[in-house]
Amino acid sequence: MVRLKPLSEQTIVITGASSGIGLATAEEAVARGARVLLAARNRDALEQLAADLSAGGGEVAICVADVSREEDITRIVATAVERFGGFDSWVNDAAAATYGSIEQVPIEDQRHIFDVNYHGLLMGSLAAVRHLRAHGGGAIVNMGSVLSDRAMIYQGPYSASKAAVQAATDALRMEVERAGDPISITLIKPASINTPYPEHARNYMDTAPRLPPPLYDPALVADAILFACETPRRQLYVGGGGYLISLAGRVAPRLTDKAMQLMGVEVQQTETDPGDPAQRDNLTEPKKDGDVHGNQDVFVRQTSLLLQAQKQPLLVPFVAAAAAVELSRGARSIFRWNRESDDE
Template sequence: MNTSKPEVVVITGASAGIGRATVRAFAKRGAYIGLVARSRDGLEAARQEVEAAGAKALVLPTDVSDPEQVEAAAAAVEKEFGPIDIWVNDAMASILSPFTEIKPEEFRRVTEVTYLGYVYGTMAALRRMKPRDRGTIVQVGSALAYRSIPLQSAYCGAKSAIRGFTDSIRCELHHDRSNVHITMVQMPAVNTPQFDWIENNMPHKPQPVPPIFQPEVAAEAIVWAATHKRRELYVGSSTVEAILGTKVAPGILDRYLGKTGYKSQQTEQPENKNRLSNLWEPLPGDRGAHGRFDDQAQDYSAQLWATENQDWLILGLGAGVVLVAVGAYLNHQAQQERYVAQKDEDDRISESDIRAEVARQLHQSTNRSSKLDKWNLLTGLTRFAWKALTTESKNNQKATQS
């Protein structure tokens, strides 16, 4: 990445939601940002936020399902700001509906925006990055790329496809020994305006499946992924649980989600059947980054923090293990020294000890003059003398060795 000048960043889906929060995050870094989306109202509002942060932005109304429009946007960014350093694919469309109630053209439209939009964005980025042998592409993914849920067959299919083609491209970049980096950030449920603009065939209003995170958490992860060489990044413990769960017990999750997935994606409020969606055309007005779930959304992810700081955590864990090992060793040494000292004390027989023992034995013998007592006196003194001699011998050997 070129660090001698501000980063040049392209963000698709920049007008609202995660894309809008990501625009703000890069603007704080002073980046020059190409704003790509269909909604001119949202893009103009995003541009004002970028400029208020002291950075620069270029508004590029674009339908990412059209490869020619995507290519034109990339060319305009490089003409205005110079070589693109980071390309973030985030544009999406969706429909909440049982698969059997989705029209073919609706399914195709979701696929063209959410999947092929990433394909065309990646193509435009690689055309420029590969010859320069530098740059980063960030694919904004989802836990649904691994663990599909009911009512979102088109969206889940697109996210899974993004993961598949991204893995393939990564292999090709390794084959070419390219320094271009491509990464994917798998998101949890996020509080964005999409739940008020997606196509909905269900009787109640859509909602993200809890736990819900604020879009700033997602934006932080995207910026971090764009500036670190990580193959893939999971955001939120719920994402980790979903991905691991489907690897361990996919059948159980199929049945569980079949039972709970319909209700968990809808509020209790009835849907307005006359509500417009943005599936075919952008909705007027600026939608911003947040949806209507601020009271439920978390603005921090401990799992993301641990991921971002895992090198320090591993270092700290290693240091802790070393400290425990050193402490155990020192404690063992201290115990050994105490044992040796006590043993030496027990074995040490001084001249005064010998005199005292002889005096005690003689005193007892004067009070009892039988042959048995005299024999006991003799054997007792003999044992004591032998102990004294062996102890002295050991002490002499230690002195010689030292």
């Protein structure tokens, strides 16, 4: 049986910790009393974040690392052992992305997305399994996406990498459980989250990118991640609006194709709100970091009924109802955005 420690007794490794979901998770983990190792490429951002979090009484260490390099994964583990004696949970959050058609995005960029999103996550997971197996168990939390279930037009390489993440996570979970290792492996599937993702992605479209509505606050994903560090779960969806994409892809795949062809590109483009140019395109090298939230003017949902229902076993019968409420909200957001765009 897998028994996970309370957060206040844990050391947590977080990759991709310099912005967005990773940073939101680090901040909340420290607030709940966990020791945290922040791993990312941006040394300046990591040092500033560590100083800020430590000033509030947190126990924080950093490791400058590129998860696409196996030697850097090894160094993350060594840093955790050196600073804290090891770790109890490992969160694979680092990611890379592009906007543009499959034909537009060069193979070199598509390969780099897989090096980070898939190979980096896989190497991190395997390193975590080896450490946790030797130290009494723990949790691995992998960042998937609703696009693990259903590809998004003009985000083909990212969608493909997240589908691969889901397959590898499921396979590793089965193998670890078959071996009897006391390790929980959870896949988190967020919807559109209000992070600097559009600014960080390399863009091959003619207009600036944006995330399709509805958007959810990164704190919700952080809550799901930290819940999985304490509570074994197979997977957790964050945001019913994104779950609509996953559900539609399973129930009516061809109709979903047509809907994406009709609206999918436009809902990912903005001509008037490009965000912070200092954050633009961190595919191969770090840019401005340190922000949890994105810089575009968007409406952001602060709750996810679907997530709360998944967290509470006694509420499982109400998951469908919670999903229905969020799905209807998500559909209204998309249609309202599309109508407003037509009126402009």
